[in-house]
Amino acid sequence: MTTVTDQFEHVVGIDTHARTHTYCLVETRTGGIIDTATFPTTSAGTNRALSWIARRSQGTTTHAAIEGTSSYGAGIAAALAASGFEVTEIRPIARPSRARTGKSDPIDAEAAARSVIREDLDKLAQPRRTGDRTALRVLLAARALVDQQRTANRNALTALVCSIDLSVDARKPLTDAQIATVAAWRTNRDDATARVFREEARRLARAVLEQTEVLRENHLQLGQLTEALAPGLQAVPGVGAVTGAILVAAYSHHGRVRSEAAFAALGGIAPLPASSGNTTRHRLSRSGDRQLNRAVDVVVRTRLSYDPTTREYASRRRAEGLSNREIRRCLKRYVCRALYRELRTRMT
Numbered sequence: 001m002t003t004v005t006d007q008f009e010h011v012v013g014i015d016t017h018a019r020t021h022t023y024c025l026v027e028t029r030t031g032g033i034i035d036t037a038t039f040p041t042t043s044a045g046t047n048r049a050l051s052w053i054a055r056r057s058q059g060t061t062t063h064a065a066i067e068g069t070s071s072y073g074a075g076i077a078a079a080l081a082a083s084g085f086e087v088t089e090i091r092p093i094a095r096p097s098r099a100r101t102g103k104s105d106p107i108d109a110e111a112a113a114r115s116v117i118r119e120d121l122d123k124l125a126q127p128r129r130t131g132d133r134t135a136l137r138v139l140l141a142a143r144a145l146v147d148q149q150r151t152a153n154r155n156a157l158t159a160l161v162c163s164i165d166l167s168v169d170a171r172k173p174l175t176d177a178q179i180a181t182v183a184a185w186r187t188n189r190d191d192a193t194a195r196v197f198r199e200e201a202r203r204l205a206r207a208v209l210e211q212t213e214v215l216r217e218n219h220l221q222l223g224q225l226t227e228a229l230a231p232g233l234q235a236v237p238g239v240g241a242v243t244g245a246i247l248v249a250a251y252s253h254h255g256r257v258r259s260e261a262a263f264a265a266l267g268g269i270a271p272l273p274a275s276s277g278n279t280t281r282h283r284l285s286r287s288g289d290r291q292l293n294r295a296v297d298v299v300v301r302t303r304l305s306y307d308p309t310t311r312e313y314a315s316r317r318r319a320e321g322l323s324n325r326e327i328r329r330c331l332k333r334y335v336c337r338a339l340y341r342e343l344r345t346r347m348t
Contacts, residue, residue, distance in 0.1 A: 001120050004028060008086070009060040012053055013113025015105045016066060016073035017041075023049060024109035025056050028117050036106045041072070046079050053085075065090045065112045069127035077127045088116050089125040126255045136225050137249050140291070143218045143242070150211035157182070157204040164197050176212075179205045230346040236339070237307055238299035246295040251343045260340040267292035269336045271329060284329050293332075296339065300331045 004011060005028040015022045019041060025034040035056050039045040053062060067090040069077040077087050090112045116124060154174070161168040161182075168178060183205035187198045223241035226233060226248055234244045250257075250266060257263045264270040268288025274281050303310040310331065317327045 008063040010062040011113045013109040014066045015108040016068045022105035026113040238302035243295040250292040263340040
């Protein structure tokens with residue numbers, strides 16, 4: 001086992017914010033603080049911070065521990081990596097109890113540095129990589145927003161045709177054909193009141209159609225990027241363009257998730273003990289990356305519908321007295337293990 005202390009002489013902890021970053025340089029062997037400084041997040045401020053680290057560390061090996069490498073710390077993490085520094089992503093849970101230490105930017109920067117000093121290098125979390133992986137996350141975020149807006153517009157259109165007689169059969173949810181018909185309405189011959197209703201219905205229908213096309217294009221882009229980053233992943237039963245993209249975005253790159261157990265914990269898929277007295281059982285975790293959890297759940301439900309092996313397993317466990325929910329919990333853990341191995345094999 002190689003620790004940070006074995007390989008690096010200094011660690012710089014960085015507490016990141018929107019306007020400024022605070023840096024604390026700590027000597028690994030003695031644990032002494034060399035210096036603390038704050039620099040703006042501008043390009044000039046980043047260059048000054050890099051020069052400050054180089055001067056204070058006197059050219060020795062330095063490891064960087066940064067909190068928020070996917071948000072406020074993304075810029076400084078990229079700059080440090082480009083300058084040859086090893087960068088570690090620090091999670092808020094690594095901070096000591098504030099009841100004893102208080103709260104300030106220098107304290108948080110020092111806590112970030114000290115949280116990695118004795119850690120095994122192989123177990124440190126690495127920041128997400130940029131490029132196609134960042135594009136994948138942007139597409140997933142955009143898809144969630146557009147899908148939410150489309151649902152809202154569709155619900156508003158349904159409520160409108162249900163409450164006002166617009167000659168649309170609203171006894172069942174509106175079909176795509178009905179929405180296309182409403183979007184093609186002409187309103188120039190309607191009276192003033194009817195025109196208001198029909199124009200609003202047409203606007204909502206056109207918004208739904210436009211957002212559907214945006215989602216279709218988004219789906220194609222997700223499939224292409226996923227195939228480029230993890231060739232063949234979408235051929236795995238139950239994995240499509242969206243679920244594959246979520247899996248790749250969560251895994252990110254080799255070294256970010258150290259084991260399949262950590263991958264399961266990341267997605268809130270690792271079962272938690274919920275035993276009491278003579279009852280021995282486990283339950284699902286409600287923490288972790290919920291998008292990853294949802295993606296694995298989609299894979300499991302798909303396999304329960306179409307995969308003979310999965311259906312046979314479910315029947316066998318159901319005969320043992322397990323509920324459908326407990327069977328899905330077990331299957332999610334097994335599928336998560338298999339997907340982790342696929343990602344390790346296929347990711348570039």
